[in-house]
Amino acid sequence: MATSFQNSSDFGVVDGGASARTSRDPALPRFIDRILHASSRRLRFSVDTSFKDPDNFSRHISTLSSVENVRFNSWASCYIVVFKTGHRIDALQWLSSLPRRSREIPVVPEVARIDTAASTSLQSAEEEEEKFVPTRIILPVCSLGLAIAAGPLALPPLAVGVFIIGAAHLSFKRAWEGLKKERKINVDFLDALAVLLHSLEGFLLGPAMMITMIEGGEAVRDATQRIAHSSNTDLVSSLQSDVRLLTEDGEKIVSSFDLSPGDRVSFLPGDKIPIDGVIESGEVSLDVVKLTGESVPRMSGPGDEILAGFIVLEGHIIVTTSAVGDDTRVGQITKMIESAPV
Numbered sequence: 001m002a003t004s005f006q007n008s009s010d011f012g013v014v015d016g017g018a019s020a021r022t023s024r025d026p027a028l029p030r031f032i033d034r035i036l037h038a039s040s041r042r043l044r045f046s047v048d049t050s051f052k053d054p055d056n057f058s059r060h061i062s063t064l065s066s067v068e069n070v071r072f073n074s075w076a077s078c079y080i081v082v083f084k085t086g087h088r089i090d091a092l093q094w095l096s097s098l099p100r101r102s103r104e105i106p107v108v109p110e111v112a113r114i115d116t117a118a119s120t121s122l123q124s125a126e127e128e129e130e131k132f133v134p135t136r137i138i139l140p141v142c143s144l145g146l147a148i149a150a151g152p153l154a155l156p157p158l159a160v161g162v163f164i165i166g167a168a169h170l171s172f173k174r175a176w177e178g179l180k181k182e183r184k185i186n187v188d189f190l191d192a193l194a195v196l197l198h199s200l201e202g203f204l205l206g207p208a209m210m211i212t213m214i215e216g217g218e219a220v221r222d223a224t225q226r227i228a229h230s231s232n233t234d235l236v237s238s239l240q241s242d243v244r245l246l247t248e249d250g251e252k253i254v255s256s257f258d259l260s261p262g263d264r265v266s267f268l269p270g271d272k273i274p275i276d277g278v279i280e281s282g283e284v285s286l287d288v289v290k291l292t293g294e295s296v297p298r299m300s301g302p303g304d305e306i307l308a309g310f311i312v313l314e315g316h317i318i319v320t321t322s323a324v325g326d327d328t329r330v331g332q333i334t335k336m337i338e339s340a341p342v
Helices: 054-062 091-096 116-149 157-167 169-182 187-201 205-237 329-339
Strands: 032-039 042-047 067-073 078-083 242-247 250-255 264-267 275-281 284-287 298-300 311-315 317-324
Touching (some): 042 091, 054 067, 116 157, 187 205, 264 275
Antiparallel strands (some): 067 078, 275 317, 284 298
């Protein structure tokens, strides 16, 4: 039997579920403010803004046998709990079974939940960052410092020259890869040759300054690429989430990728909007900073356009879908970021 909630009389029915209570129920734990919404397999409730360690509470909820998934929305200070199929849950009774005070919540150690591929990718990224700092930035700058101090400190020119050549090893590596893979002389080959010849001639300041500027430019490019990739990943993550699809048979929880233009979707406080569409009914306060940079919440109503990446702060709306996935404005932005040369 599918999970269902027993809605008491002090709930108002909204799209097959239950809307927020008009006042806080004394049976709720002290740190829980109120129930925002209860429907098939989903429960949404808000907590006090002073509530500490929401991550530990999320882990505690996820250990319960009836819970399939739990998510905390920091913007709206609310939890969204999805229950497993086959469990019949009373929303108020289930919340009343939780610890009464926040300090009574057991500490649940964080468990790494990264798959093998993601773990390998993360480890590779960490290794690249560790390699990036000492070789690309520190060695060229040190070589420049030695070249400047070689005269006043009477440092051996040969030793300083060897250090400069060593600091340019990334240029030599790129030059070798160009010869090996592309079978042609590239700009890195010319840079490496210039550094080598000038260092052997004893002209130390020129090659040291040259390699510092080259690797500094590469460092800026890599940093720009990291920032673009991070922003791109953040935007892509906003395209995938479960949504409440409104059908003739009632409300149905589906993946946003299963939607089609014309589908009617319901959004409540705390929801991340993964589609582009037009508000059919309701009024809402939206956080749009991720797309527009506006720090002030935007009020929207019937007929207004909403975009994937917006976050519902307050209100309840029904949206007619106009675009999903890569066809959304966010999807087009991510494609541009991926294809842009760095």
